[in-house]
Amino acid sequence: MTPLPPPGAPLEHYVSAAPFDPMSVEAASAELKRVYQASQLRLMWWKFRQHRLAVASAVLLAAFYLMILICEFLAPYNLHTRNMDFIYSPPQRVRLFHEGQFVGPFVYGRTMTLDMETLKREYADDRTDIQRLRFFCRGDAYKFWDVIATDIHLVCPAEGGEMFLLGTDRLGRDVLSRIIYGARISLTIGLVGISVSFLLGIVIGGLAGYHGGVFDLIVQRIIEVIQSLPSIPLWMALAAIMPVTWSPLVIYFGITIILGLLDWTGLARAVRSKLLALREEDYVLAAQLMGANSSRIIGRHLIPGFMSHLIATATISIPGMILGETALSFLGLGLRPPITSWGILLTEARSVSVIAFYPWLLFPMVPVILVILAFNFLGDGLRDAADPYR
Structure with a gap:
């Protein structure tokens, strides 16, 4: 038997699904009855579900709005934490392998030099300093929704290390956070x-x-x-x-x-x-x-x-x-x-x-x-x- 189109499809699809198969016609009639008896909200859901870009956008927006509920937990650093040794530090790359060996998520440490002609800070990766990232770890203290005092974060830099995935600003604050x-x-x-x-x-x-x-x-x-x-x-x-x-x-x-x-x-x-x-x-x-x-x-x-x-x-x-x-x-x-x-x-x-x-x-x-x-x-x-x- 020819498979039926999904619920909410245009009615002509049901008519042309199997014009000469009595079983298909009977099943199509049942589907048509279900469509005609569906509520307005259900019909809207069937129609909306066919718009894949809109569904993907709804999922993305839901993720963003869920993020704002736990932004203190997701941010690696506190909002006003300053790292004065890493002003205008460029983004760091998260790596998994070091010299062909699997290490896990880590970033290289950084060294900073000051260009005396342009007075620009120049940063370079120190490939001898492997700083493994920590997950569900203790970091900067904060008050969750200004109520619960805690210091648990989703991801933190290594002990005594730094992690600036999107770089820092003029005050050394983490851009991602x-x-x-x-x-x-x-x-x-x-x-x-x-x-x-x-x-x-x-x-x-x-x-x-x-x-x-x-x-x-x-x-x-x-x-x-x-x-x-x-x-x-x-x-x-x-x-x-x-x-x-x-x-x-x-x-x-x-x-x-x-x-x-x-x-x-x-x-x-x-x-x-x-x-x-x-x-x-x-x-x-x-x-x-x-x-x-x-x-x-x-x-x-x-x-x-x-x-x-x-x-x-x-x-x-x-x-x-x-x-x-x-x-x-x-x-x-x-x-x-x-x-x-x-x-x-x-x-x-x-x-x-x-x-x-x-x-x-x-x-x-x-x-x-x-x-x-x-x-x-x-x-x-x-x-x-x-x-x-x-």
Whole structure:
């Protein structure tokens, strides 16, 4: 018997699976019945599962967000640990073999010389100094989520040794550890910002689309004004008015609110256009006759009808907020030390001469690019899965 296509495949595949085999036709009918009786969520999952790039992006993002929960454990060094003997040390290569013999994961020790003409530190591997890496080991002390005091790390350098897999910065701080710590801020600011944007977009767009009239006219003019302003100068202006006396935590929430306040317009227009079409449906009239108020009709009957589209839209909007925070921090108007984000790490590479001599300071760009691409691919997959009958 010819094998059947997977669940969620286009219906014509079932028809052409085995046109002359009665057993195949019977099995295909059972599959069609299962498809027609499946819930909307199951149909979306079948459709999303076929988008392999979106599934891979979802796995990558899940790994990133799980990482921020245990970043202290994953980072080899503490966030502010300085190694003054290894300022601007280039990345070290992890090796398994030494002179043809298997040793296990290790790095070579380093010697530093100072070029008296250029005053540049030059590092060279000492092949006689084999420093084996330790796993689930004791290293720099830290407080896990500022609650539990411990010093357990996933990987540590050898006793008395050094391990800088992505190099160090101008203060001798490990770039890899700072990237891992910075992920907690850069990834969460997008989620918090989209929550603000989601709330404003649904409430304002929902009221404008459901009631219409003067309120809808005013909302549309406000949206047009906000969308006509250039984003980056507006971000810079709003970020610049925050007092320098504010604590880093307050600055974090201030930047988040700014990003959310400027990103709700596109979502509000999408909600408004949907509600303009759905408010004429018979079930809306039935809810009105039963005495339901506007908030209940919008929240319980209209919004759930296209929630999948809103989720896809929100997923695509998160990268814009991450880029916004990165840009503001890179320009010195966003988050401020001691808070660390990927944008703050990139401020180390604002000079062309620094990039020319120490290109590894651009490594924080790599997770930014990966996360932005993953969110965009995930949004494409969710957008396709939101309409499984297409």
